[in-house]
Amino acid sequence: MGPLSGLKVIDLTHVMAGPTCTMMLADMGADVIKIERNPGGDDTRRSVPPKIRGESAAFMMMNRNKRGLVLDLKTPGGAEVLRRLAKSADVLVENFGPGVMERLGFGYEDLKKENPGLIYCSLSGFGRTGPYKDRRGFDLVAQAMSGIMSVTGDGPDSPPAKCAPPISDITAGIVAAMGVLAAYAHRLRTGKGQWLETSLFEAALVQTYWQSAIALATGFAPRAMGSAHPLNAPYQAFEASDGWIVIGGANQRNWLKVVEAIGAPELAEDPRFAHNPERMAHLKELETELGRRFRTKPAAHWLAVFDDLGVPAGPVNDMLQALSDPQTIAREMVVELEHSTAGRVKAIGFPVKFSETPGKVRKAAPVFGEDTVEILSEYGFTSDEIAVLERDGAVVAHHPETTRQKVA
Numbered sequence: 001m002g003p004l005s006g007l008k009v010i011d012l013t014h015v016m017a018g019p020t021c022t023m024m025l026a027d028m029g030a031d032v033i034k035i036e037r038n039p040g041g042d043d044t045r046r047s048v049p050p051k052i053r054g055e056s057a058a059f060m061m062m063n064r065n066k067r068g069l070v071l072d073l074k075t076p077g078g079a080e081v082l083r084r085l086a087k088s089a090d091v092l093v094e095n096f097g098p099g100v101m102e103r104l105g106f107g108y109e110d111l112k113k114e115n116p117g118l119i120y121c122s123l124s125g126f127g128r129t130g131p132y133k134d135r136r137g138f139d140l141v142a143q144a145m146s147g148i149m150s151v152t153g154d155g156p157d158s159p160p161a162k163c164a165p166p167i168s169d170i171t172a173g174i175v176a177a178m179g180v181l182a183a184y185a186h187r188l189r190t191g192k193g194q195w196l197e198t199s200l201f202e203a204a205l206v207q208t209y210w211q212s213a214i215a216l217a218t219g220f221a222p223r224a225m226g227s228a229h230p231l232n233a234p235y236q237a238f239e240a241s242d243g244w245i246v247i248g249g250a251n252q253r254n255w256l257k258v259v260e261a262i263g264a265p266e267l268a269e270d271p272r273f274a275h276n277p278e279r280m281a282h283l284k285e286l287e288t289e290l291g292r293r294f295r296t297k298p299a300a301h302w303l304a305v306f307d308d309l310g311v312p313a314g315p316v317n318d319m320l321q322a323l324s325d326p327q328t329i330a331r332e333m334v335v336e337l338e339h340s341t342a343g344r345v346k347a348i349g350f351p352v353k354f355s356e357t358p359g360k361v362r363k364a365a366p367v368f369g370e371d372t373v374e375i376l377s378e379y380g381f382t383s384d385e386i387a388v389l390e391r392d393g394a395v396v397a398h399h400p401e402t403t404r405q406k407v408a
Contacts (some may be wrong), residue, residue, distance in 0.1 A: 002029020003357040007184070010085055010092040011035060011066060014042045016139070016166055017123045017200060018095035019062040022172025025091070027066035033085065033375055034066040038078070038396050040369050041070065055342040058291065060365040064337060064347050067368025069375045070396035073104055078395030084379050086118065087110045091180055096122040098134050108195040115193070119183040121176050122197040137200045140169035146204035147221070151211050151230075154225035172203035178183065192397045212252040228287075233260060233279040237316055238291055240299040247302075248312035252276065261305045280330045339364035340400070372397035 008028040011022040019034075019042075026032040034044050047058040069079040083106075086092060094101055094112065101107045101122075108120040122128065125137015143149050143162050153161035179196040187193055205212070210230050213404050214222045229235035232250040249258040252275065259268045267273050267289060272282040281322050294302060298314055306313035317325065323334050333349040342364075350359040370396050377388050389395040 001357070002359045003354060005029035007031065008088065008342070009033065010082075010089045012092065012094040012096065012101075013123070014095065014224065015044055015064065015395040016169035017172040017176070017203075018093055019044075020170050021121065021123065021176040021180070022093050022173065023062060023065065024177040025335055026034060027361060028352075029359065030091070032066040032067050033371075034063055035082070036068065036070050036368065038070045038072040038393065045368070052345055055339065055345075055365075055367070057345075058344065060339065060345055061347055063365035064361055066366060067363075067371035067375060068369060068398075069372050070369040072394055073106070075392060075394040077389045077392050079105065080107060080164060081376065081381075081389070081395065083114075083335075085375075087114050089115065090184070091119045093121040093123070093176065094287070098124060098128065099137060103257070106276045112195075113192060117187055117191060118193040119180055121180050121183075121188065121196045122195070123176055124173055124197065124199050126201045126371060127199040128197050139166035139169045139200060142200035142204040146201060147208055147211065147215075148204055151208070151222055151224050152225050153224035156225075158224050161224070167207055168200040168204035170208060172198055172200050175203055175206070175232050206280075225283075231280070232276060233286055234290055235285075238287075240292040240294050240297060240302055241296045243329075244316035245294070245299045245302055246314055246316060247306060250312075254311050254335070255279070257309045257311045258290075258306075261309055262290070262312060263304070264289075264293060333392065335361045337361065337364040337366075341367055367398050369396040369398040 004025060007025070007028045007181070009022060009025050009032040011018070011032050011034040013022060013034075014036075022032050022034070026085065032314070041064070042059060043342075044054050044059040044062060048056050049316075050057045052060070055392050071081055073079055073082060075386075086106070102110070107188050108118075108122075111120065112118055124133075125141070126132035136165055140162060142153075144160065148161055148167070149160040152163055153159065157163045175198050176196075179198060183194050183196055194338075211222045214220070214230055221336075227237040227246065232259055234247060234249040234255070237244050237246045247258060255276075256268055259265060271278065273279050273286055280340075303313055303315065315321075322328065328334055331349070332351075333351065335349045336344055339345045344363060347361055349361055352359060373386055376395065381389070386395070386397070390397055
């Protein structure tokens with residue numbers, strides 16, 4: 001059931017950063033109740049195409065292993081539902097705009113009065129302090145302001161380039177999950193909950209450790225280097241006769257193996273390339289010398305040679321190649337799930353393997369309001385009370401039988 005089996009999590013998040021956090025907790029066994037707003041739901045339900053039989057692929061990717069509840073928190077009934085859930089929750093995660101939860105009466109100070117053990121996690125664009133605390137944030141903005149876009153691209157004169165995956169969103173979600181687990185460990189020792197928060201901006205900054213080390217040590221801002229490493233060489237992509245590969249000659253031992261692999265012992269004796277500081281100082285010349293040699297043979301040849309010598313190397317895959325790679329399959333990083341309306345769908349697997357309490361991707365993402373009735377019943381609402389909440393628009397419940405009858 002996973003190491004977090006029994007942990008009750010209220011998920012008041014949307015889009016990417018917050019759902020990443022709660023997805024990690026759910027994959028480790030937590031009972032995550034994803035609360036979507038009424039009307040509209042999570043914005044990723046409209047991040048289409050693609051759809052799979054009418055359901056957003058983006059929403060399904062980020063919300064597996066969660067149960068779905070739809071509430072209008074601005075109605076008395078919807079507010080009452082959330083208060084009842086929060087009284088016995090272990091964790092609440094939210095990524096509303098600054099001050100929204102407080103205005104609704106669900107800030108940390110409000111909820112801890114009845115649940116002092118509550119772990120309350122907030123994600124935002126820039127954090128809850130500092131001159132930008134009231135700004136809204138997106139991954140694009142975080143990548144730009146953190147310096148990431150200045151060091152991403154083909155070279156120092158290339159225009160600013162965004163890292164394609166939303167790394168500040170995903171990193172913020174992972175960092176938030178780490179913070180929740182640390183707060184949970186503290187609560188197990190003391191019985192006390194706490195409020196923790198992080199931001200896309202901070203998550204983006206922690207992706208720049210190497211570039212920040214250079215900037216802080218030298219007073220100069222590093223620039224984009226394509227696929228090359230700012231501190232080690234050769235550590236980048238090279239074009240073979242039929243495609244691209246990457247090699248990691250990131251220390252002297254591996255550099256000498258690279259020279260052996262390509263049959264160019266003279267490069268080891270070249271004073272420009274003798275040691276890493278010299279190789280970094282003459283990186284363009286090094287790229288030229290290696291590049292012309294790599295272009296003489298196919299990628300498979302070079303990868304086989306590097307594998308035999310123990311040099312880290314690999315092909316540059318597209319996404320379909322990466323997702324079908326034998327290592328991906330062996331590590332269960334692509335899994336199949338049965339969705340209640342979309343049928344069989346695929347998702348990214350859980351990246352942490354536990355020997356005693358394995359996590360598992362066990363449930364597809366909920367359709368809009370799929371688990372509303374089940375959850376409300378668990379928290380003591382009668383069928384008549386649920387009907388009133390539905391009538392007043394406080395909740396939305398998915399009724400598959402009614403849906404099928406309408407279709408018929």
